[in-house]
Amino acid sequence: MRLPDKRCDMAAAVAHIKDGDTVMVGGFGVPGTPMALIHALVDHGARDLTLIKNDANEPGMGIDHLLQSGQVARLITTHLGLNSHAIDLMNSGRIKVEFNAQGILAERIRAGGAGIGAVLSDIGIGTELADGKQLVEVDGKPHLVETALHADFALIHAGRADTFGNLAYVATARNFNPLMAMAATRVIAEAETVTPLGALDADAVHTSGVFVDHVTELGALSKEYAVVQR
């Protein structure tokens, strides 16, 4: 048996993204943010997108390029504190922002990837994050119904991949990537190196290639991946 080769040109992979699609984007700050795939999506030009990402990176970095190009209608996120531009867009009503508690965003995505309709939690009861959410009682205690999140596409960054799309992440670049890689109809992964089958130890794989549709090798990394000089 031979596992299929999912290597794909980056532009060809993102070309499937349509206007109005929902796109999950991995990363927490720079680590794990698929900078090259984001640029490919800017070049592709799909508009009216709903992005699901932990944060909005920083001005001029990561998904801020998609905010600047006006391709984003809605952002489901946890924290925009490092991107004043994203906060301006939100405050002026040019993008809609839905804030989630960070671990609840992770669980909603995990549920979407695990084929579960929703998760229940008591996080945020009594705060404005509970507004509009269904409340149910389990074991005599109130819980909020946190509906699963599923996307049309997920853009993933991995340290290493093989040609089947098995992925291994590095350090804190893991974050939301393995969760989002399970929660989209079509999953596109960029990897710093793509190895032949068998070169990635089976025990070192964090995301099975079963979840991944396209894998693309980055080659030389752009400056955007580097340590941020503050």
Place this chain on the structure above:
Amino acid sequence: MVVNLGIGLPTKVVDHLPPDFPVCLHTENGLTGIGPTLPADQANRNLIDAGGAYVSTVPGSAFFDSATSFAMVRSGRLDLTMLGAFEVSRQGDLANWKIPGKFSPGVGGGIELAQKARRVVILTTHTDRAGNPKLKDECTLPLTARGCVSRIFTEMAVIDVTPKGYALVEIAEGVSLAEVREATGAPLVVSDTTLPVF
């Protein structure tokens, strides 16, 4: 002891711990065993804390995804979290994520940390930039969590949240009791004994 350091003043604590200090620091972006921060020329581009500072690992560190990270938080694996604050109430309510109309960057992991860490302490300036007390009778800003705060550390004092209200535990060198009272927005319970000075 497993400890999470919130974004802002608390994350700076990592660089003030002795190398053999027996603690496991957790950061919500997926690391247990945080080591000291690193200057840009020594930093690992893939290794940050939740505030974006470049940190290091220690022998025994582990990486994990965001769902696992908050599984630790919600299931009570954190013995302590040190958080920043905009306002604290006498009942230990915490507001630290939103100032309507002025500052609304989102809550990040704050609600889960405040609601689920076994002990929540606050590291903050005693007053805001305009000189208004951060320790109040009631919070006026949107809450992060109710009744979660047990102790507050400021540049002026260490104060406990007790059933009787704010109780002064320690006072900073050169600061008078009158000054602490003046900068605190609710009555202070002061014991008869001499207060430790820091």
